[in-house]
Amino acid sequence: MTNIVAMGHSHLTRVRSALDHRNLPPAGTGPADMAAVWLHDVWVHNTDYAALGDSGHIEFNAYVIAQAESQIVDMADTIYCVQFGGSGHVVLGLQRLSPAFDFVYAGAPDLPIERGATVLPADLVSRALDAHMAPYMLQLEALRRMIKQPIVCLETPPPYEDDAYVASHLGNYIAQPENVVGAPLRRKLFLLHSQKVRDFCRSNDIEYMGAPPHTMTDDGYLVRDGYGEDATHANVWYGEQVLLQIEERISQKIGAYTAFA
Amino acid sequence: MTSHPYKNLPSHTRWYRAVSTIELSAFDPVVDFPFVIARHDKVATAGSCFAQHIARHMRLRGFSYFVVEQGHFLASDAILEEFQYSTYSARYGNVYTSRQLKQLFERAYGSTAYDLDSWPLGHGRYADPFRPTIQPGGFSSLAELEIDRAQHLAQVRRMFEELDYFVFTLGLTECWFDRATGAALPICPGVSGGEYSDDTTGFVNLSVAEVVADMKEFLQNLARVNPRARVILTVSPVPLAATAINRHVVTSTVYSKSVLRVAAEELTSEFPHVTYFPSFEIITAGPSAGRYFGEDRRSVLEDGVKHVMGLFFKHATDAGAVDAAASTNAEASSVAEGRASINAMKEVVQVLCDEELLARE
Numbered sequence: 001m002t003n004i005v006a007m008g009h010s011h012l013t014r015v016r017s018a019l020d021h022r023n024l025p026p027a028g029t030g031p032a033d034m035a036a037v038w039l040h041d042v043w044v045h046n047t048d049y050a051a052l053g054d055s056g057h058i059e060f061n062a063y064v065i066a067q068a069e070s071q072i073v074d075m076a077d078t079i080y081c082v083q084f085g086g087s088g089h090v091v092l093g094l095q096r097l098s099p100a101f102d103f104v105y106a107g108a109p110d111l112p113i114e115r116g117a118t119v120l121p122a123d124l125v126s127r128a129l130d131a132h133m134a135p136y137m138l139q140l141e142a143l144r145r146m147i148k149q150p151i152v153c154l155e156t157p158p159p160y161e162d163d164a165y166v167a168s169h170l171g172n173y174i175a176q177p178e179n180v181v182g183a184p185l186r187r188k189l190f191l192l193h194s195q196k197v198r199d200f201c202r203s204n205d206i207e208y209m210g211a212p213p214h215t216m217t218d219d220g221y222l223v224r225d226g227y228g229e230d231a232t233h234a235n236v237w238y239g240e241q242v243l244l245q246i247e248e249r250i251s252q253k254i255g256a257y258t259a260f261a
Numbered sequence: 262m263t264s265h266p267y268k269n270l271p272s273h274t275r276w277y278r279a280v281s282t283i284e285l286s287a288f289d290p291v292v293d294f295p296f297v298i299a300r301h302d303k304v305a306t307a308g309s310c311f312a313q314h315i316a317r318h319m320r321l322r323g324f325s326y327f328v329v330e331q332g333h334f335l336a337s338d339a340i341l342e343e344f345q346y347s348t349y350s351a352r353y354g355n356v357y358t359s360r361q362l363k364q365l366f367e368r369a370y371g372s373t374a375y376d377l378d379s380w381p382l383g384h385g386r387y388a389d390p391f392r393p394t395i396q397p398g399g400f401s402s403l404a405e406l407e408i409d410r411a412q413h414l415a416q417v418r419r420m421f422e423e424l425d426y427f428v429f430t431l432g433l434t435e436c437w438f439d440r441a442t443g444a445a446l447p448i449c450p451g452v453s454g455g456e457y458s459d460d461t462t463g464f465v466n467l468s469v470a471e472v473v474a475d476m477k478e479f480l481q482n483l484a485r486v487n488p489r490a491r492v493i494l495t496v497s498p499v500p501l502a503a504t505a506i507n508r509h510v511v512t513s514t515v516y517s518k519s520v521l522r523v524a525a526e527e528l529t530s531e532f533p534h535v536t537y538f539p540s541f542e543i544i545t546a547g548p549s550a551g552r553y554f555g556e557d558r559r560s561v562l563e564d565g566v567k568h569v570m571g572l573f574f575k576h577a578t579d580a581g582a583v584d585a586a587a588s589t590n591a592e593a594s595s596v597a598e599g600r601a602s603i604n605a606m607k608e609v610v611q612v613l614c615d616e617e618l619l620a621r622e
Binding site for chain 1 (some may be wrong): 331334337340396405413599602603
């Protein structure tokens with residue numbers, strides 16, 4: 001039986017919702033030939049996953065790992081599925097900045113440029129993105145240093161294509177919701193963000209799991225079925241597709257689930 | 262006692278009075294500079310490495326240093342600097358030769374004579390042959406290079422049309438060019454991208470006549486699109502790092518600087534809207550006698566740059582009227598405002614994420 005320790009921030013919430021919908025028995029009590037998910041909910045626990053340690057390095061929260069290990073009988077067949085942060089690209093890709101910017105993403109060079117935007121080098125945008133990604137990349141790196149088990153890093157949900165939907169699902173936080181970044185730039189930022197996380201994972205012995213292919217349109221946007229209640233997170237349906245993808249990865253169905261306390 | 266033409270000339274015409282007997286800090290070879298740059302005047306710069314100092318000090322002193330390619334506040338100042346935003350008024354990199362400057366203007370206004378596409382750098386990356394070191398690692402795709410180049414040239418047009426003063430630092434006479442198109446290159450192919458071959462790459466060491474001809478063409482073109490533009494020429498005091506001619510690098514340096522200095526003289530004599538500022542002399546001649554060069558005897562020390570710029574502000578600007586702080590603060594506050602908007606978005610995203618979590622409760 002594979003044990004899956006799931007942890008992360010807001011993007012993991014849809015996975016948790018999907019698990020809730022499955023009405024599974026508590027982890028440790030399910031069928032022996034089925035996997036069990038042990039999920040750490042950062043919101044419930046109000047914990048930080050990592051912090052600057054005495055060593056001068058970012059260190060993963062040992063308490064969170066100890067909690068998981070205390071409940072899992074056999075850590076040998078355990079993998080960690082994580083989705084730390086994941087919104088760095090959203091910071092730059094929600095409201096159009098003034099002046100507007102855009103860039104050419106080498107992997108999709110034909111995506112259109114925002115009208116009137118200053119075109120910046122992709123490498124410069126990538127470097128600017130680093131600052132917004134650093135907190136969660138450091139968490140990922142700290143986790144890798146702390147544990148020996150395989151880590152699977154889940155990609156954040158693909159971007160929405162529908163500008164009007166994004167504009168109408170921003171809550172009251174943006175003064176000019178009509179001034180949202182256009183879908184092509186949202187997608188480029190998503191692709192760049194994913195590429196950076198993927199590259200980081202490759203060089204840190206972490207497996208990277210892209211969004212389930214069928215959750216994306218031919219143009220690389222989230223399919224309508226996955227649209228959530230806000231502008232950036234997907235919905236429970238999407239969370240379920242991620243669960244199915246994880247099951248395929250481990251060649252086991254998930255038969256039990258506990259949000260560990 | 263008989264009279265003679267030297268009798269009534271001022272002190273600065275006498276070596277003993279103007280050079281021999283004065284301290285380095287008091288050395289001032291600028292005489293009757295014809296222009297007075299005001300704070301609101303748009304000053305654009307281009308040229309060899311030394312021109313970067315002029316740009317930097319103009320900005321520091323709160324002048325309206327005219328930058329048409331500023332990058333974007335989403336990146337830190339350090340990153341923008343690496344990508345050469347604001348190093349010069351536009352992102353053309355070092356324009357070492359008169360030929361490059363003439364060509365830059367022509368390309369900006371649509372000339373396709375210099376049809377050089379790209380230099381592959383490997384791993385799917387490309388350099389722009391006209392500015393091969395403009396960004397670390399080159400461009401990430403051909404499409405990016407092409408779009409950036411078109412945007413750059415459009416901004417160069419804007420710069421030429423809107424500037425009040427153009428400060429150009431003549432740097433080199435040794436020039437590599439593409440044989441097929443005649444395009445002048447800032448650097449020999451093979452050094453920072455491209456491949457060198459005798460068949461495809463030519464070399465010319467420009468003469469006074471050639472530099473003057475290039476510059477005349479440029480000046481006439483500039484006057485056509487911007488009749489009010491005034492031009493300040495300087496000659497870079499930085500010696501050649503290397504010469505492509507098999508002779509001593511010092512010999513080539515002296516040739517090069519001599520040609521450029523003479524060309525500048527001819528141009529200022531012919532065009533009333535063009536003048537010369539003697540930064541070359543301040544660093545290399547008279548009391549300085551090499552004291553402004555670093556240990557490598559090539560790099561100009563900051564003290565030397567400050568001397569040059571101090572005299573530049575004294576003679577070429579309305580420095581007394583300059584409210585340096587106001588101008589610098591205005592630029593800084595616009596960037597700060599932009600960066601604050603990104604931080605605000607960060608908070609919005611955080612709130613959205615928190616709400617996502619709250620929704621689970």
